[in-house]
Amino acid sequence: MTLAAGYQLDIELDGVNYKCQVPTGGVEAGQKFNVKAFDLESTAALPMDRWRDVLLAQVMTRLKLNWNGEAGNKGNTFKVIVGVWIAFILVRWVLGLGINYGNAQILQTVIFYLDIAFFIFIIVLAVRTRSYLRARSNIPERNCAGCEDCCCVFWCSCCTLTQMARHTYDFDKYQAVCCNSTGIASGVAEIV
Known part of the structure; x- marks a missing residue:
């Protein structure tokens, strides 16, 4: 699955829900990428890089x-x-x-x-x-x-x-x- 730049997805890590955003340029299926994640429990979802x-x-x-x-x-x-x-x-x-x-x-x-x-x-x-x-x-x-x-x-x-x-x-x-x-x-x- 390919994801476009800016696409936001919800992830779970150690029982905590986070929101992250696909970086500029998008990602291909299987590609690893690093992003800042925001705790959905305490922070309103704010856009990154735009x-x-x-x-x-x-x-x-x-x-x-x-x-x-x-x-x-x-x-x-x-x-x-x-x-x-x-x-x-x-x-x-x-x-x-x-x-x-x-x-x-x-x-x-x-x-x-x-x-x-x-x-x-x-x-x-x-x-x-x-x-x-x-x-x-x-x-x-x-x-x-x-x-x-x-x-x-x-x-x-x-x-x-x-x-x-x-x-x-x-x-x-x-x-x-x-x-x-x-x-x-x-x-x-x-x-x-």
């Missing part, structure tokens, strides 16, 4: 990334990202109010540079997060080699964030939760 079709802070927290998109302590990731966003909105709002009462030209320039800085901050976080998730899931760059993460985030950030969110959680099996740090219902296994 993307599955939220909020960036929730995705970062699920992946145990810190507030600047690097692997580390996830403890405050959600709080820091939301705090930065709220601070940005408040500062921008206060500066906007000042335009009517002060030097509009200077305040508009400050708002412009603040917007640019926040935009760059979000782009860098999203690129780091996507790169980390792609490397973790063995997903090769298929387009724009060397800068695919940046291109995807820059040109289609909404789609890219949705792609990452769907890749870190099985929304077909579990319901999402809006108002918590991970967007995952309590009691549902996290990605390890």
